[in-house]
Amino acid sequence: MSNALEINNLLFKWNNEDNFLLKINKLSIKNNNKVIMFGESGSGKSTLLNLISGILSPISGTIIIKNKKITQFTPNKKDAFRANNIGVIFQQFNILDYISPLQNILLPCFFTNFKKKNKKYFYDRAFELAHKLGLNKNILLQTNSNKLSVGQKQRVAILRSVINKPFLILADEPTSALDNKNKENFLDLLMTICETEKVTLLMVSHDTSLKKYFNSFINLEKISHSK
């Protein structure tokens, strides 16, 4: 099995100053694996996710996703690659209140696939996946998203990360603000979706009790030399 993600000799500093430093010699995640990464607050988890998604650029080293060295891409190409290949689930889900749940789910398509005019396919896909997760049309078509319950927000966030058929999903402590019941529901849904959609998952958390849901785990503090 080949690697979905491969990091070699990565070095990152904030603004080129030495007060924060992230250094990873080697990290790889296999295709279709579900990996959880533990690390304390400030250990550089979010920074690493931003590096992988191409928002931030390292000082040196390479990040290879889907056999592409994204560290060599131009900023525009990075934006396009991320939009097409990486789905992201945010802490507290980051649902835009002022647009409908459906528009939230389809947001990644607006900047990518909709330009190719296969709109209907993605609308159908959104409805179909939403149905699988128990969100009916009425909920999706609400004029805005501020009335969604926590459970509904989780689903919308998962659907948004997966709508564009990404290769890799990055999740940034999505369960940190959830009670146990919601946490379990969320992880069940996420795992199911990753299975059916055959997506690689990298989730960061500081909650070691979540280990059982994943194929493997990484301890960021052990592989990195962050300051």
Added chain:
Amino acid sequence: MKILINLAYQSLLSRKITVFLTIISLTVSIVLFLSIDTLRLGAKKSFFGNVKSGDIILGSRSGEIQLLLYSLFQIGSPTNNISWESFQEISKKPEIDWIIPISLGDSHKQFRVMGTTKEYFDRFSYRKNQKLKYQEGTYFENTFDVVIGNDVAKMLNYKLEDSIIIAHGIASQSLHDEFPFKIKGILNKTGTSIDRLVLVSLEALEAIHKDWKTGSKIPTKINSKKNYTEQDLIPKEITAAIIKLKSPITIFKIQREINDYEFEPLQAIIPGIVLTKLWQVVSVTENIMLSISAMVIVSALIGLIAILYSTLNNRRKEMALLRIVGASPKTIFSLLLIEALIISFLSIIIAILFSQFLNLILFPILDQKFGIYLENKFLLLKDLYFFVIILFTSVFVSIFPALQAYKNSINDGI
């Protein structure tokens, strides 16, 4: 692009109250600017519209602005009259196409009485060479007939054949009550000072002043108007005369000749030039008003940047999300500009509607109370330029918050 406009629109919609207030402040400032501008141009037009008739105004020697004001606008009082003989003498000049005498001094209620000849009605033209027309009736047939301006008829509720009494002087208690006048004609609305005039013949003015000396009646003499012959009623003095030349080339020659007239101190002015001089004085106020309204627009635009700035921090997560789903920092930048554009565009649209509405209400009031007659024109070309400038400026000032958003979004992701 479509998604950005949609996002910007929905995002603005979600911040209804602040956005609404910004739009209101921008709208009010635009309306203020438009109104002041319309008023300024309207006042100018309605002033300059009065001077279409003659090339030269002949009067007694005084200030040229004063002569202009009392002869054309019936504002202020003449210091001196000119003799009928001088008038006759000057009329003989071959360069003159026509010359119309006018005589001022009496009043009826709040309106001035002007004595003149029939020619005045034929020759008077205003704005785009429009001629006087009668709403009702016609020119005077008898000595004691009057023609009244439209405002006079409207405000005093006069009809044809009504009798009116003329008072001696302006705001005077002594009446020419032995000579009642009959209304023979009511003029159409012109938007010039004629609307507020009571017009009589020179002969009539002469007749009613026969028994007067230095502003009061001579009580012993009792005359009946029927006793006057035509010869009796030739005026001795007139206030001013409007002269039209055959060729405008001779304007300065005639002006010089009149100013050098040796038998009586006379003065000739070219109304267009004097009015321009006068307007230069007035335009100081104009410019102050315009710059105040421009400053109001500036402050409204600052308000616009302020709300864009103030929301930036709250919207960092939103921007980060857009970045993750594929928006580049440039896209974030344009998103903010589009928001500013939407705000200023909406403000302009509302301002246009609102100012049209205001015009409908205010124009008649301005006309009646201040004699400023404004034509209601929907959007002049210069207004469109103004709107384009507003749009550009609002986009330009929004570059600053947009740049901030751009900088934030470079490092903000997950």
